[in-house]
Amino acid sequence: MAKRTQETSCSEMTDKKSKQVRVWVDGCFDMVHFGHANAVRQAKQMGDYLLVGVHSDAEVAKHKGPPVYNEEERYKMVRAIKWVDEVVEDAPYVTTLETLDKYDADFCVHGDDITTTADGQDTYHLVKAAERYKECKRTEGVSTTDLVGRMLLMTRTHHQRGSDTTVDKTEIGAIGQGHSARSPWTGVSQFLPTSNKIVQFSEGKEPKPGDKIVYVAGAFDLFNVGHLDFLQKAAAEGDYIIVGIHTDPVVNRYKGSNYPIMNLHERILSVLACRYVSEVVIGAPYSVSADLMNHFKVDTVCHGQTPIMSDVDGKDPYAIPKEQGKFKMLDSGNVLTTQAIIERIIRHRLDYEARNKKKEQKELKILQAMQDKNGN
Structure with a gap:
């Protein structure tokens, strides 16, 4: 028994x-x-x-x-x-x-x-x-x-750093108006990125031998279904998807106004959480260079239907992948943009x-x- x-x-x-x-x-x-x-x-x-x-x-x-x-x-x-x-x-x-x-x-x-x-x-x-x-x-x-x-x-405080951290007094007045007390949950503090947080979000997987590597780049501000549909299309082009995330000043140059709404590290984590993304390049250069292509062994560079602004030197940022026959425009079928969300x-x-x-x-x-x- x-x-x-x-x-x-x-x-x-x-x-x-x-x-x-x-x-x-x-x-x-x-x-x-x-x-x-x-x-x-x-x-x-x-x-x-x-x-x-x-x-x-x-x-x-x-x-x-x-x-x-x-x-x-x-x-x-x-x-x-x-x-x-x-x-x-x-x-x-x-x-x-x-x-x-x-x-x-x-x-x-x-x-x-x-x-x-x-x-x-x-x-x-x-x-x-x-x-x-x-x-x-x-x-x-x-x-x-x-x-x-x-x-x-449309404040600038979300991506200010160093000596540029001046805040418009009208912004402070608008934020503080009627708020003698702030909720600790709604009234959030500035996001402070750490290496550990990025590691937690990252897959940490290297491409396997023979994998077709796809590279895309952009702001990916306020990550939304427009970005998602584009990345899903890009993922169908290869096996390992690398996303280059532009710095705040670079995004501000081609987006203008007070963009980006989310700062660089916030945008990195948003993209890393997506199941279609294998790796990100933090602060990727605006122009896709031959060095970048060689370093990551890129097979295809993709871009969506949004307009492409010239680099600061007036050149096409995708000139190199185009010359190599490795550039492809994708139509995600989704017209939603960050600007549309703000509207x-x-x-x-x-x-x-x-x-x-x-x-x-x-x-x-x-x-x-x-x-x-x-x-x-």
Whole structure:
């Protein structure tokens, strides 16, 4: 009898070890950025299979306000994050035990910030009460609210460095107006990049012998479905995709105004999170040189349908790959651009300003309640 009990115990242990741990993450994922990707990455590390529930436009509008990206764009963007195994569309805003059970998820993961419903209730109170909730670390220095704010103000502070860090007083006034207190979640600090964060996002895989290497370059500012569709097309041209990310001053030269909206390191992480990308070149030169082609053993250089500005010397930045017969124009079939996204924001400026203000006010109330509970 003891032997049978021992055998049963061993069998149970084997089953437990072999059972796939299924993790659930959900959210709006509006203007999908590297902060979202980092939460997804951390959640995937807690299990074997990652399910990501994405809320519909109606749910987002009800509880937070109008989304910048529509639901089809958000579903597509989340599917392209390389740590995601499955996307569940139209996920309920309040995470329930029924939802976890329906998809055979062991537990739910969310960042260590606050998410509430339209009436101010914690959206994870049910799974927390059932002890089927785990937290990951929120990515400091970025939020959808912050990105919307950058576009509403078109400030320069998001990519200033060194002696150039002067801020227009009108910008400070606009930012500070009506904000005697700032939420620690909505009122984000400047993103501070580290080598470790880049390593975490990078695949770290070298091309295999015989791989066809494709090189593309650009700003990839406010990484969106337009970029995504282009990279998917580029990935179909080869086996190993290298993306050159231009520096902030270079982007500013050919984009003008106060572009880029996201600074160099923010753009790098956004691109690295994409499942179609193998490697990035940080601060890639605007012109694709013979040295660059030889160094990375590039077989094909691709560019989309957006206009190509001449380099500072007036020359075509793609002259070398064209001469080598290694240049190809791609049509992704998607006309969405960073400028178009900014125009969406500007068109609905009052709606987004009201959304941001309402969100921060709810967070401040919750923060005050937490402080009162802790006697602070």
